[in-house]
Amino acid sequence: MSRAVSDTPIRRSSDTSQFKSVGKNPPRKESREKVTGKAKYIDDLTFEGCLYGKTVRSTIPRGKIKKITFEPGVPWEEFTVVTAKDIPGKNVVALIEMDQPFLVETEIRHMAEPIALIAHPDKGLVEKALTKVRVEYEELPAIFTIDESLSGRNIQRGRDNVFKKYHIQKGDPAPVFSRPAIVVIEGEYWTGPQEQLYIEPNGVAAVATPDGVTVWGSMQCPFYVQKGLKPLFNLPDDKIRVIYCVTGGGFGGKEEYPTLPAAHAALLSWKAGGRPVKIIYDRMEDMWATTKRHPCRTRVKTAFAKDGKLLALQVDATMDGGAYLTLSSVVLSRGTLHAFGPYACDHVTIDTRAVFTNSPPYGAFRGFGAPQTIFPLELHMDRAADRLGIEPHELRLKNILHKGDTMATGQKMEDEMDIEGILKKAMTESRYLEKRKSHREHNRTASPVKKGIGLSLFFHGAGFTGSGEVFLDSRAGLEITPAGTVRILTANTEIGQGSFTTHSQIVAEALRIPYEMIEVAPPDTAVVPNSGPTVASRTCMIVGELLRRAADDLRDLLIRSSGLSNNGYGPDEFRRAASAHAEKNGVTRVYAKYKPPAGIHWDDQTYTGSAYGAYAWACYVCDLETDLTTYQVEVKDFVAVQEVGRVIHPVIAGGQIEGGVAQALGWALYENVVLKQGVMQNTQLTNYILPTTADTPPIRVFFYENPYPNGPYGAKGLGELPMDGPAPAVASAVAFSLGGKFISSIPILPENICEILK
Amino acid sequence: MRSYLAEFSVISPRSLDEALWALKQRPAPAPIAGGTDLMVLLNAGQLPPGAYLNLHSIPELRRPIEFVNGEACFGALTTYADARRHPEIRKRLPMLCLAAREIGALQIQSRGTWAGNIVNASPAADGVPALMAYDAAVELSSASGVRSVALADFYSGYKQTARRPDELVTAIRIPVPEKEAVQYYRKVGTRKFQAISKVLLAGIMVLGKDRRIKKIRLVYASVMPYTYRARAVEAVLEGRVPDGAAIKAAxxxxxxxxxxxxxxxxxxxxxxxxxxxxxxxxxxxxxPSRGEARRG
Known part of the structure; x- marks a missing residue:
């Protein structure tokens, strides 16, 4: 089942021979430490006198705490116990809104909500003690679905249970639907929750005293943790230090969530007089209690001319946000801004909302709302193609955006783009037309194995939405070491995506020195500037560009002050100049600050303007078989063609695409979060099913390169893109294999196919 | 890990007699062989604290697979990997190899035992249906003697087995079927490998010269509270030619x-x-041309 590298070519379209580092595949900066086992993950760190902390969590979805009893059976006098009463500052997570407590005071709003904390030096005894904490409740009626939330019968948030709404208006679709000689198509679609399932569960360690708090942990965003902890302890920035440890994956699941365990460990340490406290979730706790991808229900209504021209588009999407806002408003924003797809249409409305339910808060997950709205639109295009009697690819070709067209937000397509070329390339690579024909013929035979092929066309906006990057106001820096090498200073974490490596390539290229002369400072809030979170496909494109600019300034500085030649230099000359500079001036750091690219304007009030500075474009094709004996789907071939600006490290970029496709195939075909009272039941890897390599097809990756003027050497973001396209391509192909039965929700489990065919 | 290890103990007997004597204690210590079921429970905090009986320290239980009088004989510690690697098992009892390769990953296959698969009594056991389809018998030993129970009679309800707490499985005897027997093993799991069965069928059928079914065994996993032999369906089919009408009736x-x-x-x-x-x-x-044992 293993695949030879030659079976899955990563091919690219551009020539990068003018570069020395960019476009090459140097060994990853952190790989030697990881493969030799030297890398220290949080649970590998040892602390003298360490206590092990556990979280007492609610076992009802909503209600009031009447009493907490610590039953006999363990020596409670040896334990450190924390409840909301022990909190020195504000009991609220500082994120977008201050609405989520670190520990419940009286009212529980979801299952698995933290109520109390216990810690002891004996790990096993803490486990036993956890079973001896009894919480008595007064239960209150809870809501678990979008419909229940919107019914108005049980309002728990604001006036209507709605966390946030968005509206995009372009032209006026309403009158178009009553025009004569048009085809109106409506559909409702559903995408389920998904667990991020990083290999390393959430884990932190903390030491907290009135003099300051230090946190070590597995995380994406050290500065988010710092911000979250400040009000909790009433301490200033410089008294809260957050140190990233080698992190075994994030996928969004370690974007906002680590603030909770970090605060919990710090509270226990505070109560224990500054003894170090570790909290490491096991897989079951991690899956039970932490965030998942937002479930989303979307209704799409379109009007087409008989020839397939898209005349009007209305999208109405509702996401389940769970019991606290956390990041739902921004997840919803990205979903809103991807709901109209890469199509030109004069009359569009997009209405979206995120609603309250008594589920643990849904959170960040690769794609961040976009996969949830791309899925319905792409399936709707298939449904329309079927109704109009037009081939799905032709319907898309008739409606795609070209340079000069405007999106639903009014953003004019100014950069060079070739969506048509991407679509056609994907069709050629996958032999799409030929297979549609041969699969149709095959499916008329008696074979119980039916074949299907489907495609999806989509984009992903890189960086923070709208004015987000301006608000972030990121800074990144470079430092000259006494040895004359260069150290990268950013808050951006290496979570398996290769950012330490791609950043080093960019800096090496800009400084015209070898990649080996660049090192990366571990993200530690006491050492690095706040270059923003490691999210939103922004690390390479936004932070990489800051580093490129800092490198330009650093080079100029050395030319001006340390005799570095303006007409080219070798590595040794650079080293000498840098080392001389460091000797003379001490530690030298050069920083660059974010500047929005010219011509980028966004209006948060009207949701018009340039939602993103850059878009990656892609077309994915999925070829699969459905076995009518078992109703199992086997993906046979997958073609992923995308335009992502310049590819900095082809192997890493290809890995991002393959990994994202595999993760999205899981979402589409296997990953079924079974909810009961709003919380996940199947919290083990034996019953929450991910595809293994045996279930994953060859993924053929093709990069179409079109350098983006505002990205480092032309790079755009690509980390989230591959999460967007696979699900609709899979659903389309499964529908094809079943002879045109329509699929409108994921995951598409064998049980669902069995049901559809009944 | 959610268990408090201080509350667990392990007895490591040096002989079978010592082990059988230990099993006379009340409550009897639960035997542990490969641990591939028990360790999962231990990790989840669901394994009852108390004493466990380590079978690896018992020399009599470590013996290779043997063929005696047309039967394969597995010991208490025979693993899935032992069966997978055995050339005679591959040739004469192919469903056991197919089952073995479907169970967990190589690590599990190297630790997990057939006897453990039987006594753990999971309705989703992958090894038991193949053994039952082959008419395997379970040898149970205790301080008071040895008895043999047909595997098909071993289960009576969810996690209900014929084994008394003082008994240990000391052998599994598997008759080699007729050469012309048609064999079928298909596991439908939640994914291709590393999966627990959602439905599994192990079947064996012997046709007479007149194409009528002389003998048939149909054993399912994961559709009933225990590994289930569909005797009523077997009865419908016995003596009939497996044609369209017979299939419909079955x-x-x-x-x-x-x-x-x-x-x-x-x-x-x-x-x-x-x-x-x-x-x-x-x-x-x-x-006969299509009657090869197959894998789903």
């Missing part, structure tokens, strides 16, 4: 015999339908 009988459940892994409706489809696939593949 599927109808199966439909009324099985009572699958809904759980986090699958639905009752799916399990029933796939159980029927597998039966149909097995019976329609009964011509």
């Amino acid at each position: 599927v109808a009988a199966l439909r009324s015999e099985l009572k699958p459940i809904d759980d986090v892994r699958s639905t009752a409706a799916y399990r029933l339908r796939v159980a029927c489809n597998l039966l149909e696939e097995f019976l329609s593949a009964s011509s």
Whole structure:
């Protein structure tokens, strides 16, 4: 089942021979430490006198705490116990809104909500003690679905249970639907929750005293943790230090969530007089209690001319946000801004909302709302193609955006783009037309194995939405070491995506020195500037560009002050100049600050303007078989063609695409979060099913390169893109294999196919 | 890990007699061999604290697979990997190899034992259906003697087995079927490998010269509270030619015999339908040229 590298070519379209580092595949900066086992993950760190902390969590979805009893059976006098009463500052997570407590005071709003904390030096005894904490409740009626939330019968948030709404208006679709000689198509679609399932569960360690708090942990965003902890302890920035440890994956699941365990460990340490406290979730706790991808229900209504021209588009999407806002408003924003797809249409409305339910808060997950709205639109295009009697690819070709067209937000397509070329390339690579024909013929035979092929066309906006990057106001820096090498200073974490490596390539290229002369400072809030979170496909494109600019300034500085030649230099000359500079001036750091690219304007009030500075474009094709004996789907071939600006490290970029496709195939075909009272039941890897390599097809990756003027050497973001396209391509192909039965929700489990065919 | 290890103890006997004597204690210590079921429970904090009996320290239980009088004989510690690697098992009892390769990953296959698969009594056991289809018998030893129980009679309900707490499985005897027997093994899991069964059928069928079914065994996993031999369907089929009408009758009988459940892994409706489809696939593949044991 293993695949030879030659079976899955990563091919690219551009020539990068003018570069020395960019476009090459140097060994990853952190790989030697990881493969030799030297890398220290949080649970590998040892602390003298360490206590092990556990979280007492609610076992009802909503209600009031009447009493907490610590039953006999363990020596409670040896334990450190924390409840909301022990909190020195504000009991609220500082994120977008201050609405989520670190520990419940009286009212529980979801299952698995933290109520109390216990810690002891004996790990096993803490486990036993956890079973001896009894919480008595007064239960209150809870809501678990979008419909229940919107019914108005049980309002728990604001006036209507709605966390946030968005509206995009372009032209006026309403009158178009009553025009004569048009085809109106409506559909409702559903995408389920998904667990991020990083290999390393959430884990932190903390030491907290009135003099300051230090946190070590597995995380994406050290500065988010710092911000979250400040009000909790009433301490200033410089008294809260957050140190990233080698992190075994994030996928969004370690974007906002680590603030909770970090605060919990710090509270226990505070109560224990500054003894170090570790909290490491096991897989079951991690899956039970932490965030998942937002479930989303979307209704799409379109009007087409008989020839397939898209005349009007209305999208109405509702996401389940769970019991606290956390990041739902921004997840919803990205979903809103991807709901109209890469199509030109004069009359569009997009209405979206995120609603309250008594589920643990849904959170960040690769794609961040976009996969949830791309899925319905792409399936709707298939449904329309079927109704109009037009081939799905032709319907898309008739409606795609070209340079000069405007999106639903009014953003004019100014950069060079070739969506048509991407679509056609994907069709050629996958032999799409030929297979549609041969699969149709095959499916008329008696074979119980039916074949299907489907495609999806989509984009992903890189960086923070709208004015987000301006608000972030990121800074990144470079430092000259006494040895004359260069150290990268950013808050951006290496979570398996290769950012330490791609950043080093960019800096090496800009400084015209070898990649080996660049090192990366571990993200530690006491050492690095706040270059923003490691999210939103922004690390390479936004932070990489800051580093490129800092490198330009650093080079100029050395030319001006340390005799570095303006007409080219070798590595040794650079080293000498840098080392001389460091000797003379001490530690030298050069920083660059974010500047929005010219011509980028966004209006948060009207949701018009340039939602993103850059878009990656892609077309994915999925070829699969459905076995009518078992109703199992086997993906046979997958073609992923995308335009992502310049590819900095082809192997890493290809890995991002393959990994994202595999993760999205899981979402589409296997990953079924079974909810009961709003919380996940199947919290083990034996019953929450991910595809293994045996279930994953060859993924053929093709990069179409079109350098983006505002990205480092032309790079755009690509980390989230591959999460967007696979699900609709899979659903389309499964529908094809079943002879045109329509699929409108994921995951598409064998049980669902069995049901559809009944 | 959610268990408090201080509350567990392990007895490591040096002989079978010592082990059987230890099993006379009340409560009897639970035997642990490969640990591939018990360690999962230990990690989840669901294993009852108390004493466990380590079988690896007992020399009499470590013996290779033997063939005696037309039967394969497994010991208490025979692993899935032992069977997978054994050339005679591959040739003469192929369903055991197919089952072995479907169980967990190589690590599990190297630790997990057939005897453990039997006594753990999971309805989703992958090894038990193949053994039962081959008419295997379980040898149970205790301080008061040795007895043999047909595997088909071993289970009486969810986690209910014929083993008394003082008994240890000391051998599994598996008769080698007739050369012309048609064998079928298909596991429908939640994914290709590293999966727990949602439906599994192990079947064996011997046809007479007149194409009538002389003997048939149909054993399902994951559709009933224990590994289930569909005797009513076997009775419908015995003596009949497996033609379209017979298949239809068999599927109808199966439909009324099985009572699958809904759980986090699958639905009752799916399990029933796939159980029927597998039966149909097995019976329609009964011509000798297509009658190879297969893997799903």
